[in-house]
Amino acid sequence: MGFRRGFKTEANSLSLEVRSELRLGALDRLDPFALADHLAIPVIPLSAMAAASPGANHLLNDEPDVFSAVTVFAGSKRTIVHNDGHSSGRISSDITHETSHGLLQHCPTPALDARGCRLWDQDIEDEAQFLSGALLVPEDAALVIARGRFTKPEAAARFGVSEQMIQYRLNVTGAVGRVERARKAGHRFR
Template sequence: MAFRRGFKTEANSLALDVRSELHLGALDRLDPFVLADHLAIPVVALSGMGASSAGANHLLNHDPSAFSAVTVFAGSKRTILHNDAHSDGRISSNLTHEAAHGLLHHRPTPAMDNRGCRLWDQDIEDEAQFLSGALLVPEDAALAIARGRFTKPEAAAHFGVSEQMVQYRLNITGAVGRVERARQAGYQSR
């Protein structure tokens, strides 16, 4: 995961700006449906495609891990289609990830090549993953978790995310090491 120079700082700042627009502090839970509405991006649940749809039925009931969410374009208008068979924490990450693509002005790309193979731009997926994490669990929240304000399960419940997202944010921010270094520096200065 190699981000362009300055991306993390820009993404953290953008996340705080968006959270501020939504009147959220660093320790407040972000509702991804409110975020999508704020960005004027409609959200459609896969189950809303109709139980008679063989594809939707398969993805909802037989292989829910095969599909999380996608942004569908009609011109410049975005719509997020998501798999509502996932856990609430996963849905939160899925929707926020797709909203992050919009916030980062990622351009639409074809989903498949001419052979039917999935096209994937790892750089923009990594950027959306980072920004979605910063939106859901801001850096200050990761530091609060590392300081012991919440256990990982408590943090996941509080922020409406999976424990995997909490761990990702602790890792990507270096929160645990930063808190430990601050504690050691505090002990040494006594």
């Protein structure tokens, strides 16, 4: 997917602005629940709905990989429902992804078409994925990881994300290549 011109720069700036509002540095862990609270977006775990909803119970117990999180709208008010049966790293990504839709002011869209098939706007999903990654593992943190200060498992634990998210951020920022080019040019890192 190609982002619109300037999107990555805007998303990185927005990430730094939000992290600053939360008093977080580049190497600090972002708490997705604190982010949602900061944005006044309630977060409801799927398990809280399981007793009253056979569908929620089914998603938690029978097909846990089918549902991660969704933003539900009541007018312009957003509420996030997330699958709390997932790993903590996945939950961090899921909630931050949904809050990213809010930060990017993505408008609500129907979840299903007239035949009951899932509707999906890949462009806005990619934007939310990029911003959520930047919020969870800022570009400066990806560079620190690429320089070898943390292994991928150490970085995942430090930032409260999955190793897949660490790899995604290393890839999307080009951190490894940037560090290798800087080393070849004779730069030393602490």
